[in-house]
Amino acid sequence: MTVTVLGAAAAAWSSAGSASTALVESSQRRLAEAVTNQVATIAPGLTFPPTQDALELLRSAVGPNALVTRGDLRAAEGLDLFTDSLRDAVRTRSRLVSQRAVAEGRPWLLIGTPVMITAVDGTRTASGIEVYVARDLSAVDDEIDGMARTAGLTAALALPFAVLLAWLAASSVLRPVRNLRDTARRLAVGDLEARSRPEGSDELADLTVTINEMAGSVQTSMAAMRRMQADARRFAADVSHELRTPLSTLTAVVEVLAMTADRMEPDARESAQLAITETQRLVTLVEDLMEVSRFDAGTAELRVEDVDVTTAVRQCLRARSWLDEVELTAPAGLFARLDRRRLDVVVANLAGNALRHGAPPVRVTVSATADTVRIEVCDNGPGIPAHVLPHVFDRFYKADTARARTPGSGLGLAIAQENARLHGGDLTVSNLRSGGARFVLTLPRDAGER
Incomplete structure (x- = not known):
């Protein structure tokens, strides 16, 4: 979804940027061609060297915010936005030059071009007349802003559908993964009945089947282990219980044997002492086994x-x-x-x-x-x-x-x-x-x- 949002934003920004660049270049080219055509229309009727009236005529032909110069002669009307760098470029290159500038909070296109004299043989030489024109680009900027708003609105309208498609696509891939994760968690906490339903026939479905088989094998092994543990505990409890009666009899006999051990021969006394010791140890073992059995069965109680x-x-x-x-x-x-x-x-x-x-x-x-x-x-x-x-x-x-x-x-x-x-x-x-x-x-x- 993040990729979709970023992609939509990048596409909107790129399309708006490309369109604005193309619009600016087209406007600049159109304005430059208009100035060139206007100069080309008036230039053949000029006399050389031109008079001040000729320069004024040329200035009025190219429109407002214009400057026409030749040497010390100068004809100007409107804003003078033309920089020294623009004028130097026109003089040295002897061709049309344009620059962008901002004045009074508005964008302007500055155009400068020399007036050329074409000889009979087709050679072109500079006449010394330079024409500078400033054209307001506010309308172009407004049009660019409108294009940007339109692109943003289009992206905003398309974005929910793109996000929905991305979410559906991601869900179709991630849902089986989440199911496997949930199944693994349930197995980890001891729910051996947990299984995942395979979806489709891809590698993820094969993995789901394998995990289900593993869970079934673990469940079978755990059930067998529990049965064996229960049997072992029951066996220990039953044996301990069954031994209590014969041990009680044996303990009574051993107590009598202990009272008469002092009157026995040394070898017999040693054997009697060994029997007494082992009987006491056996009694302790049986009592401990009985106690452990009560803990295992959950029947041990506190008497607080x-x-x-x-x-x-x-x-x-x-x-x-x-x-x-x-x-x-x-x-x-x-x-x-x-x-x-x-x-x-x-x-x-x-x-x-x-x-x-x-x-x-x-x-x-x-x-x-x-x-x-x-x-x-x-x-x-x-x-x-x-x-x-x-x-x-x-x-x-x-x-x-x-x-x-x-x-x-x-x-x-x-x-x-x-x-x-x-x-x-x-x-x-x-x-x-x-x-x-x-x-x-x-x-x-x-x-x-x-």
């Missing part, structure tokens, strides 16, 4: 109550005998509406992870703003490798697949992050400049307002 955060964190550390290993910095009387049990799970996972994988001192710092509670857990270990940081909260992720088995389930940090998000907060990880890992738990002061 008024909690003294500092007291809750201290009791979490005391219950696990970590108060001597952890430096706790927290203000007294810091209350928030949270799920106390889930807060205990998060703090226990973070502090336990720092004690197992970091180095002392492990520091837990509790702070708050008007809207949030912040719990920061730092250790003095080597920190977390850069390539591991993005995967810290992934389930069952191991930075080194060949490392020795740890007592945790591999789900602790994932569960901690899920609990933080369930509150409407977040859990992040980074490395300290001085070394060591830093986990920051941010929770709202009132999780019940979510």
Whole structure:
């Protein structure tokens, strides 16, 4: 549309300019020919050397605003607009010369021509008589202005139709592109049902068909992936649920075994201790799997109550005998509406992870703003490798697949992050400049307002 507008304006300007130039040149040529004819009519009757009366006769023949000179003789009438440059050009070139000038706010055409004497043999010599005439070009300028107005009006009338044609032409090309753009956006936000209808049989239509086929393939793959994920979650939930009953029995047996382990032979005692440890680990794994299954199914719920955060964190550390290993910095009387049990799970996972994988001192710092509670857990270990940081909260992720088995389930940090998000907060990880890992738990002061 812009090109159309500019093209119409350029065409109007060009046509008006060409027409005005042609009109000016035609008017100048016509006026010059008229002056030449008038001089040629009077010149044969002149006597040489001419008298003042002869010059006056010639001046009156060429009309108003004229000047006729020969030597010291001069016959003039009307405006004297003739410049020295015009007179010098007439004398030196011995032919008609014209110039344009503006006087009294009007355009003028200045014409100067010498009167030539033609001999019998056809040779022409200057007679010394010079004729200068000024012709008003206001009418020509008015005519040019009228042509410009006409051209502008014509362009203005034609422009809407040109713009409409340009818009229709552009729309026919850009509509399929916009449709493809909209389809791509819908696919990008997860609407795998999005499709574009092919129009025509050109390359754009082929591209539309290809994108539709790609979207169908992605939709099929995503549906299969969702089914597999749902099956895997259901399997984990079912297995965890089915294991709870035999594990309860096994736990009871292990507790009895633990009470009698001291009276066993050394080899039997070692085997009993290994069985106790592995059973406890299996119980923890099943409990974590059950918790993860509840998050995946969307059935995990908050039980919000008024909690003294500092007291809750201290009791979490005391219950696990970590108060001597952890430096706790927290203000007294810091209350928030949270799920106390889930807060205990998060703090226990973070502090336990720092004690197992970091180095002392492990520091837990509790702070708050008007809207949030912040719990920061730092250790003095080597920190977390850069390539591991993005995967810290992934389930069952191991930075080194060949490392020795740890007592945790591999789900602790994932569960901690899920609990933080369930509150409407977040859990992040980074490395300290001085070394060591830093986990920051941010929770709202009132999780019940979510």
